[in-house]
Amino acid sequence: MARINMVQALNMALGSEMKRDDRVVILGEDVGRDGGVFRVTEGFQEQFGSERVIDTPISESAIVGMAIGMAAYGLLPVAEIQFLGFSYAAFDQLFVHAARLRSRSRSRYNCPMVVRTPYGGGIKAPELHEESSEAFFCHMPGIKVVVPSGPYTAKGLLLAAIRDPDPVLFLEPTRLYRLIKEEVPDGEYTIPLGKARVVREGGDLTVIAWGSMLERVMKAVERYNAEVIDLLTLNPFDAVAVLASVKKTGRVVIVHEAPRTCGFGAEIAATVAEQGIMDLRAPILRVTAPDVPVPLSKLFDYYIPSIEQITAAIDEVLRY
Amino acid sequence: MPNDILATFTVRRLTILNENGNVDDALMPVLSETEIRRMYELMILTRTFDERAQALQREGRLGTYPSTLGQEAAQIGSALALHHSDWVFPSFREMGVQLTLGYPIHRLLQYWSGDERGQVSPENFNIFPMCLSVGTHIPHAVGAAMAARYRRDPVVVVAYFGDGATSKGDFHEGFNLAGVFRLPVVFICQNNQWAISVPLKGQTASASLAQKAIGFGFEGVQVDGNDVFAVHRAATEAIEKARSGGGATFIECLTYRMADHTTADDASRYRSPDDVAIWRAKDPIMRLERFMDLRGMLKDGYVEQTKTFATSTIDEAVRTMEAIPPPLTAEMFDHTCAVLNPRQVRQREGG
Numbered sequence A: 001m002a003r004i005n006m007v008q009a010l011n012m013a014l015g016s017e018m019k020r021d022d023r024v025v026i027l028g029e030d031v032g033r034d035g036g037v038f039r040v041t042e043g044f045q046e047q048f049g050s051e052r053v054i055d056t057p058i059s060e061s062a063i064v065g066m067a068i069g070m071a072a073y074g075l076l077p078v079a080e081i082q083f084l085g086f087s088y089a090a091f092d093q094l095f096v097h098a099a100r101l102r103s104r105s106r107s108r109y110n111c112p113m114v115v116r117t118p119y120g121g122g123i124k125a126p127e128l129h130e131e132s133s134e135a136f137f138c139h140m141p142g143i144k145v146v147v148p149s150g151p152y153t154a155k156g157l158l159l160a161a162i163r164d165p166d167p168v169l170f171l172e173p174t175r176l177y178r179l180i181k182e183e184v185p186d187g188e189y190t191i192p193l194g195k196a197r198v199v200r201e202g203g204d205l206t207v208i209a210w211g212s213m214l215e216r217v218m219k220a221v222e223r224y225n226a227e228v229i230d231l232l233t234l235n236p237f238d239a240v241a242v243l244a245s246v247k248k249t250g251r252v253v254i255v256h257e258a259p260r261t262c263g264f265g266a267e268i269a270a271t272v273a274e275q276g277i278m279d280l281r282a283p284i285l286r287v288t289a290p291d292v293p294v295p296l297s298k299l300f301d302y303y304i305p306s307i308e309q310i311t312a313a314i315d316e317v318l319r320y
Numbered sequence B: 001m002p003n004d005i006l007a008t009f010t011v012r013r014l015t016i017l018n019e020n021g022n023v024d025d026a027l028m029p030v031l032s033e034t035e036i037r038r039m040y041e042l043m044i045l046t047r048t049f050d051e052r053a054q055a056l057q058r059e060g061r062l063g064t065y066p067s068t069l070g071q072e073a074a075q076i077g078s079a080l081a082l083h084h085s086d087w088v089f090p091s092f093r094e095m096g097v098q099l100t101l102g103y104p105i106h107r108l109l110q111y112w113s114g115d116e117r118g119q120v121s122p123e124n125f126n127i128f129p130m131c132l133s134v135g136t137h138i139p140h141a142v143g144a145a146m147a148a149r150y151r152r153d154p155v156v157v158v159a160y161f162g163d164g165a166t167s168k169g170d171f172h173e174g175f176n177l178a179g180v181f182r183l184p185v186v187f188i189c190q191n192n193q194w195a196i197s198v199p200l201k202g203q204t205a206s207a208s209l210a211q212k213a214i215g216f217g218f219e220g221v222q223v224d225g226n227d228v229f230a231v232h233r234a235a236t237e238a239i240e241k242a243r244s245g246g247g248a249t250f251i252e253c254l255t256y257r258m259a260d261h262t263t264a265d266d267a268s269r270y271r272s273p274d275d276v277a278i279w280r281a282k283d284p285i286m287r288l289e290r291f292m293d294l295r296g297m298l299k300d301g302y303v304e305q306t307k308t309f310a311t312s313t314i315d316e317a318v319r320t321m322e323a324i325p326p327p328l329t330a331e332m333f334d335h336t337c338a339v340l341n342p343r344q345v346r347q348r349e350g351g
């Protein structure tokens, strides 16, 4: 056990998996010599060599495309896209190929790769470095979308993602990279994909969040009898855990950093409406960013859901 | 014969001004003393801007900032070849280009302070917003060139990008279209030999970037990017060729990124100070100064006056920038679409 931050936890997970399994290779921009712009792959090129830790040219489409080829051949590539905002060039490879290789070849080929990428805002970075477009990727049947919320979940989920037989998009909340330290076991452990965790028990309402919003939600709920669910995997999301909590509380607030329209909150709300409406005592509320492009730092605080907006939504559902 | 040679090619490399300040007279473009002074003054202005921006970043008054240090000749030499009606598609490290074209200095600072309003280019300019997504603006330049030709406008379009951008699909797709349609576009690559921590040889196995153009059916030329005269000559020729219907040209300006990638980077992790020292000796401003000195152009405290003027110009811009009231929340909504949808209207009002 050591108290470490998320960058260290991810580094630990990747390092131990590379030692355990020589099929694991890392590729991406600046992942080698520089150890990644956030240092997640620090030290690996010296340790494992440049055949396993590959500094690529700036070619997002080919990074993901190559990872697909490597995975189909039998390796376990962990590709890094430097920021989620630069993954869009690889959309074609993800949606047209990674998501469908198994289906198109009727499981003759599969694609056991992980695409890791920093996502989300709050780091005062330039344009396109603070995107939260997770919902796009949840609309790609065949790809899992995973979002850790701290060092402990980061390690366990990354190990599970690498060992998963299908493609996983692994979104690392940039704001949390060095913000939180947690006790993380030295040895291997996995956190199953598709399972949420209840991080706080409560009876009056259920607040659902993921990634960096979880940290904010935990501050917002301090004086409420709120149950908080950290989804961890967005696709497939743990509807069982969500519905069980709603059955208990009857009130739901969903918080995400992405814009509202077609954000992942809509999928959760629809599921609760379909399968849990009889348990509801209040309208389902979403606290989200507005429907605008992610602004630069001077406006970012107005963009990202604030603690006040979260508590206002909580107060609102508690009126019922 | 079944085994004929189908094509051979050569790639030119142009240098005019050497490190001692001497020029090749046969290649030297015709430039008046005033024009040469203007080059020098803009290079000093760019460097002064850059030093100030880095200092402001350290004080927390600007966000992450990418330095232009060492790339002044490539930027000023090429931008001075443009006409006012030409269109420019910059990446994020071309502040010297914007300064040359007369973009308001305080707006450049405003942008790097984290305020989108700094991207508003003045009405009488055709400068696109800086493109942070590497290389993705190259097809836009090609499209604008297509439109200019459709309108029969005597307009040339210039796209600026780095060596790393040549690895993007957008580079290859854009270049291909420029070749196929023989468009009035000039591609200017500042090959500063680094893309964050990846050196040029990690970006391409090609002996030069310039030769990539040949595969797309147009000319590529490498110029000494620290030689403002060579850059200016190559850019002028390419722009005039494009204007007269001769199609696209690719200019590779071979230069060096003297600073860290951005203020968020630490280049000492991946490159040796010895390499940087080699390039410090090739400083583009020093080279031009030597040339001017040999011609007696630096007399009467000219260098000091130029630097003092640049400093006061930047001081003024910093004051202007810092006097701008912070953006209101509505700002974030108002330019999303010509007409906001009902949901955006509600959100804008805080609902």
Ligand SMILES: Cc1ncc(C[n+]2csc(CCOP(=O)(O)OP(=O)(O)O)c2C)c(N)n1
Pocket (backbone or CB within 6 Å): A029, A058, A060, A082, A086, B093, B132, B133, B134, B135, B161, B162, B163, B164, B165, B166, B192, B194, B195, B196, B257, B261
């Ligand atoms: C599509 C895309 N991928 C990755 C990045 C992250 N990134 C920012 S600058 C940079 C290197 C760019 O190198 P180059 O094109 O040579 O330009 P330079 O920084 O040297 O001016 C990278 C990888 C980005 N901005 N856009």
Ligand SMILES: [Mg+2]
Pocket (backbone or CB within 6 Å): B162, B163, B164, B190, B191, B192, B193, B194, B195, B196, B257
């Ligand atoms: Mg470069």
